[in-house]
Amino acid sequence: MIMPACSATDTTIHGCGGSEQGSRACLGHNFPDQNRQGNQSMNGQDSPPLPSDSASTKIAVLFTDLSNTAILYKTLGTVAGRAIVEQCNQILMHIIKAYHGRVVKSVGDSILACFESPKEALFAARAMQQKISTTVSKQRSAPEQVQLRIALNYGYGIIEEHDVFGDVVNIAGKLITYCADSEILLTEPLYQEVCPCADIVFEPIPAPEVLHHVGISKVYRVVVDAQQKSESAPVDSESRPLGSVFSHLTPPAAGRRCFYCGTTAHAAATCPSKFLPTPTAAAPKLCRMAPTSIASLIKTHYAMTVRPLQPGGKDERHDMILHGKLEDPGTLIFFSFYEATQPFQLRSLRQVTRGGDDDATAQSLRGALRIAEDCIRVSRHVDAQTWIAKAQKELPDDYRVLVLSGLLEVEQGDLSVAHSLFSTAYQRAPAAHQRRCIASLLARSAELCNEPEHAGEELVRAGCCSDEHPDLLFYEATLLIQTGEVEKALAILRRLGEREPHFFILLTFLMPHLPARDTLEEFLNGAYSRLHEQARRCCEAMRTALTNHAALLDPDDAAHRQASVLCSHAACLLSEGSISGLAEVTLLKTELSSLLQQALGTHTRELRQRAASFSRHHKRYQQYLDHFPYPHLVTARYRQLGEDCEKLCSEVQAAAERTSPIPVHIRRHMLQRLSETTLRLTRAHARLERNKKIWFTLLCCVQGIIVGLATGVASALACTGILVLYRVYETETLRLASAVLQSYLRFGLGSGLIAGVMGAGFWFAKNVSSRYKKINQDR
Known part of the structure; x- marks a missing residue:
């Protein structure tokens, strides 16, 4: 835990209580002036003073915080607890010094340090965790092992003799409060500097909301799992197979499949998807994680995701569904799982009833229809039947009554009757969009009646099988798998996955209920291998392109800096190994190529414009010499300058018309010569004009x-x-x-x-x- 701020006269007393805010304030530059003399390590030796610099410089800031120290003081007493904390601080300060860092402040069980190199800060943090876990935690005198939390940030800070100021410190101080025990968190700026790192694996996680106002939406956790940490940073398809996601899904049990989600873990009447109010888009966010991380989350949260609802009972998932915060891993898995079958769920009913955006027949559920839908949602089937009957009397020809009646039959287990009702509703639906949505319900009911061929025909009849409707096209691919047309289905899935990679994850959620599981797993692993290999080649091509263009672009050029950022970002995405990230690398390669070509084109146009401007300047100068009223004042020096300008103009125009790019040193030299010669022309013209006026005045006098x-x-x-x-x-x-x-x-x-x-x-x-x-x- 973070200890409270110390008094002005004793900065080494470790209190057992107090607030975290006090300690952060103490490390956040609220030390009294006399304490700035101290900054002493626990062994009594002074830390080396920080270099004084009035301007801000880029530094890496490291915060450490020991947890469980309150229990340590309470159990062992102040003296013994203080001895253990001092030993920990000695170890940490020694590591900071070993990695060329400087201790800025140490208060209680917290240390603030800074490094010039971001990588040395990261390696120091990892060494601290390893040393604390292997040395200090072996002491059995403490009731619980002392755990270390570390937060790192990188940015501009103002360094004084014994202090550091700036947002770089404040952000790291806020991030440390969100660290778990034995965890290392680093911000996006520092991650961009250290990635890729061959022997450290990072896991992106959503940043705390308190950091959103400074533009940080994502932070990174250093993976400390021994198996994952031993892997090298450039992952391959064997170390992170996409099929591993499927291995953590519970095999289907015997029984009727849920109409809404397809699982056998619950009936349609108790499907948790009924309480999802609107369509979601969690699967694309899930694709930003590595397959092993997705598999770990599924392993942890799958049972909670498919657990049936208890009608009338309290369910902790209601709050999760209500708030819908995708930063929570459980919420992310829950929403993503039910997106695989979203077209058949109650939350898609508004698309059936409202039609398209420009549909004049669009209507929302009102009156008895709305109450009937709510009764179905809470599994009050008797009440739903009553309100549907009332709506039937009020709207005898309304197709929406038939849709609700079919869903009620679905929950009561009569799929054949539901299919008949959906078929009648399809015929009465006035708009193509409405018929397309009802066709998905028809196909679903036929599928669950073991008629996948008929289900596919329903989709084709309604025109659902097109790239304009990827969700329904994905459903058609699953139907083709059930009918044995696996190759055709895989072609559709491959096309969908190339456009929207999250369909690969949605497929893994449906795999337990599909035949040819081995073929599908091989397909997913192959797709991930191709994505990874393509991303690796793109990264190599980007590095090669940047290297080849290094001689053509100025290092201080904005385009060169942006290209370097794109290459670093692509390397980080390759290191993460997420599906969306690997697919994004191809886009980054295209963006890099476009950026480099645009930069070279801009430089060529600039050279041509400067050459044209110089040519016009030279022509005016030459005309001025030819019509000068006093030719005896035009010496050979002025004539020679005109000849030199003509030669330079020819050279620059020839270089600007070259098809191959111009090296940066040649372009820079030519621009410099143009500037210098233009200045010489201006000065020569001014001298001639002055001499002409003087000579004219003398003659007149x-x-x-x-x-x-x-x-x-x-x-x-x-x-x-x-x-x-x-x-x-x-x-x-x-x-x-x-x-x-x-x-x-x-x-x-x-x-x-x-x-x-x-x-x-x-x-x-x-x-x-x-x-x-x-x-x-x-x-």
Whole structure:
């Protein structure tokens, strides 16, 4: 049991009482700060400190809990009981250290440890169980052997110096409370990491509901049975024969077979299937288990399943039927057993009365008919007869009255009368679906009257023998076996089993009442062998495909990771050996092939798109060089870059057009070269654009200055000449020269400067406008 939390001053005192919640809280990081210094093993030596890491890392967490310690303390006293618990903890901590684990906390009879390797955590757990069972349990001083429970989980956790935090710890802490004595439970994440394991056998079981909210619907139990544990993980058809399921079914006793389920263990009036309210689908869930596990469950629960009902008495199966929790093994076997003959049972009566989903004649049982059905269900035949008679008066031509009357005759043992009533009801039924359901009752009554040929004819007449109705097609196969057409029946069963493997399990439930049992058992074992061999080949093909594509896919690629998960899942299904799991491996192989092809196609399309984009970029660059307004600025370096781009574009396009996949290192190298060259093109274009603007600005400035000076000088000379001509007639020569100089200085330079500036401005505006138009056209 899990011991209570200790006080802040003494973490090594082992109490004898307290709640499990307190101990889990203690291991769930509620130690006082001063206790984090401790973390001492039972021999007084400190455990090595955990590496400090601020980020979460993936770790395997192991919880242990010793059971029967309360009785130990009560019987032997605190001192002697504590000595045994200390000895157990010393053994466990030594094993944890031997498998490179670290003890995080130890409180009472519980230990929390973590491992970097999930497999080492699993091997440590197995070594703990073996050591406790072989060493400690040999001590006769304890009234009961000390049992060990272990829970393991794998996920991300935050590691501090002497503590571990995260959901990975919380989930393992919750799982330990559901462990039985001497049991090892591990979650799905850890199972995926350790599977397949050559010397350990796992049994999948439903996860506790408390773990459903974190996405864990299934956990795994380490099988400790010596015979099963000695088998290697890759099972074959001889180690887990499907026919072993049949060997645990009770041989039929002499007597009349039940109309509803076919067994001779009870009469139709006391058949437990009468209290099943609706059709179920438990057999597919049962197929998720290994054949040996199914055989073990049948061996344990078969007698309870076929035990007759006690009308008016209390039956513990009522609660099981009412809740219908398939996580319970007994419920799973109970529901699966009666699914083999579901079309003939009372719970299928609503299909007879309601018709199809789109049937306008569909009606439910009401009034006297509904009461009559309830009376038949509880075996009150006199009352049922009264209500059927009343319904006959109210609805004289209603086929449903005949169906209920036939079922009443079935329970009273008159199958010939029941067959006649079913035949009349078949003729009155308005819809094809209703006639098909009544035909199954006709066939069943004929079968139990030792007329299997007539029963098969009834099914064929109603059109029941098609793949659209697998339940009735399965029933036809059992009828063919009874008529001696075994090969034809096996062909039907093989086709059904390939589509829905749970029909193999349903066949095993009917085998005690069928002839040619040896042939059927050989057929089931052969079917399982083929499934297993096919699954094994598919697993090998998946591993080969993943290995071959390793050079074509990036290890960090999501498709590669998903493909690895599919391969691991297929290996686990092969290791489990369940019928549905083996059939699912083929689907996983198809999914893997599709995934890999899709990933390679995506990578090829990506390379082609990058090549096309690069080609467009290169063409724009080349056009830019050809129409560059200042060719002397385009050096050989820029021309060489264009040639390099053209070569690279040709190489990438040739690689993208290859029919064979491109290795990942080649594709990665090409993508890197495309990125680097695209960056070089962008930088070269930016440099040329900058140089063009600088050169354009310089040209404009120099030409503007030259034009301004030339215009100014010309204007000044023109003004001076005009003044000279004007003054020559009015002044003398000396006075003329002085006046000319003064006039030039006063009017020539000023007007010339103004005229020059205006002329330069007009030229500059016109020249700049034309040049920008040309640049825009080049772009």
